Amino acid sequence: MYYGEIKKTDIANGIGVRVSLFVSGCTRHCKNCFNAETWSFTYGKPFTAETEQEILDALAPGYINGLSLLGGEPMECENQRALVPFLRRVRAAYPEKDVWCYTGSTLETDLQKDGGRNRCEVTDAFLSMIDVLVDGAFVEALKDITLRFRGSSNQRLIDMKQTRQRGEIVLWAEHGADGE
Secondary structure (H helix, E strand, C coil), X not given: CXXXXXXXXXXXXXXXXXXXXXXXXXXXXXXXXXCHHHHCCCCCEECCHHHHHHHHHHHCCCCEEXXXXXXXXXXXXXXXXXXXXXXXXXXXXXXXXXEEEXXXXXXXXXXXXXCCCCCCCCHHHHHHCCCEEEECCCCHHHXXXXXXXXXXXXXXXXXXXXXXXXXXXXXXXXXXXXXX
């Protein structure tokens, strides 16, 4: 896996101050994507053991709330395969920090459904380590700059812990996110 950027003090992609990893590779190619250069699976730098350690070190300070995964597309199967072992390390080192993942995929159809566009042998493990999933492709016609943590109104902020517990989609509601 390759990555395009690591932001060590990001305040735009989830609650609080976060470390954000922008992975490379996306086959979705949304019109007017804010990060189209990351569509190539070889954009940027290789994601190495040193990269993992750099991110783990960046997550250490108490003022860092958690990790955000963006892209590109973290849910491309080859990216999931690289990220699952890394997420296990993050969870072991920092169980108190949350993990957000941004995806153009839709949870029910692309990730949970057998034969879904981005479902593979590690998807369930990947989803089990995510606290908030921001799902849905960016749609230019639905662009809304007033929305928190997403670009278009079709995208959802899903509370994955509650979704797993209840067995149905539960929208994220912490801190009054858009009244959801």
